[in-house]
Amino acid sequence: MPPSFIDPLSSPPSLPPLKSDHVSRSSENRRFGDLRGLRWRINLGVLSSSTNIDDLRRVTADSRRRYARLRRRLLVEPHITKDGSCSPPDLVMDNPLSQNPDSTWSHFFRNAELERMVDQDLSRLYPEHGTYFQTPGCQGMLRRILLLWCLRHPECGYRQGMHELIAPLIYVLQVDLEHLSKVRKLYEDLFLDRLDGLLCQKNDLCYSFDLRKSQDLVEDETGSHGNSMKVSSFDELDPEIQTIVLLSDAYGAEGELGVVLSEKFVEHDAYCMFDALMSHGSVATTDFFSSSPIAGSLSGLPPVIEASTALYHLLSLVDSSLHSHLQDLGVEPQYFSLRWLRILFGREFSLDNLLIIWDEIFASDNNRSYIHLVEHLSQLWL
């Protein structure tokens, strides 16, 4: 018999009660309760956990700058030379038929092959959520992020499943933006006042750009008249709302680049989250895609097999009869756990429930994360 229990769950299980240490640690992370994307960025280490909004803005701007630089450097157009000038290329080496692996064209073709692989999987990404993940805008962001990450990490390259690790990251950033726009609608006076006030302080002579901008804002206001809440002072607001307003002020530290929730930088932010998740976040997922043992491994097995073996061992402790039943059937743990570990249970739960699982995974301690993951998983199993 095949291990039928691995079939995607039609009705995903509800989460078991969390352990007390989990809850207390998580409650620290409830600071941005309504902004899951922001919380994840902090938990994954992309943003600092500093309470100072200006610090958050600075780190945000830095991470976006790094991504923009990377994008400029790595996404090459074969007919434009590296420094952007139009000086004639060395045609002996740089021509489309060149066999030289260092030629610009050779890079271009390698990228094209990578792009083909990535596109093949992206076209199959959450097809049932077609409305968002299959939109050209989202697909374009996902494609660039994956290409850049893979070019940046040639030793790993593209591995199937990575696309499903990014998708929820982009999704939560988008949800944050929707939340922001709701708050903006509700408290539009506040957003307006702050901007207007600052505009006046800054310069009496408004530039035409600013004029047009404030004109738009006024129109927005009339459009949604009646829905907005009148608040007499900023300090009366719920602290959560205060934070959202402060995070969205384009005139704070680092200017526009430091607006923490920004539609313009979803791609930048998602890349940073993905990079952190793959390389140095609470779960270094890259290892699970590797088919060779990591340096210093005692077993000499690929990390994903090592982790699967550990999982089986744990199962033998918590449910020995299930463990021996599976062993009798010749089921090795990686037949089902490979997918669990690589895409962090993305196929076993609906997207909504997956986000809750990821909340816990990302909130767990750096060095204990794996054990937690497995414990949590086993709880789900039972």
Next chain:
Amino acid sequence: MASRRRMLLKVIILGDSGVGKTSLMNQYVNHKFSNQYKATIGADFLTKEVQFEDRLFTLQIWDTAGQERFQSLGVAFYRGADCCVLVYDVNVLKSFENLNHWREEFLIQASPSDPENFPFVVLGNKVDVDGGNSRVISKKKAKAWCASKGNIPYFETSAKEGFNVEAAFQCIAKNALKNEPEEEMYLPDTIDMGGGGRQQRSTGCEC
């Protein structure tokens, strides 16, 4: 008859990413096609009861991710296979060129006792695409390759339209059965084979 454990036949499907391995398996087992299959991560499994010469067998189909490296699933995944199905997309040259790689890697990992005669079946899938106008591998070329590798049976299929899928899997089942050790094939119906048959087979192939 009902109380007797049916014999298991293990079939492994290999081939490049996106050639339609999962679709073929689902078309054969569930008679369904969907445009909404996700990329397989690691491996998937389906089973189907098949009847052959008045006996029932359980065909256990192991579907793999096209990009999966052999090391990740472990050798036990491939060992004990009774037949290996190699799939390519008739519209993608590279998927055809890679058949050789898939075949060789399989033989290394599964290390069957008689690699020269181990049953493979080759499927050229997606013949429906663009009315056949976008295909780049001719039937003749595919057959020539199959002939050069010890006369591997060849089928052209469309998982989308269900074309030739049943016939292909009939052949797969038949060849898988042929691969079974003789003494197991002719066991009288009344003997309860229990789980023994399965185990015996897997050790038989590890020598």
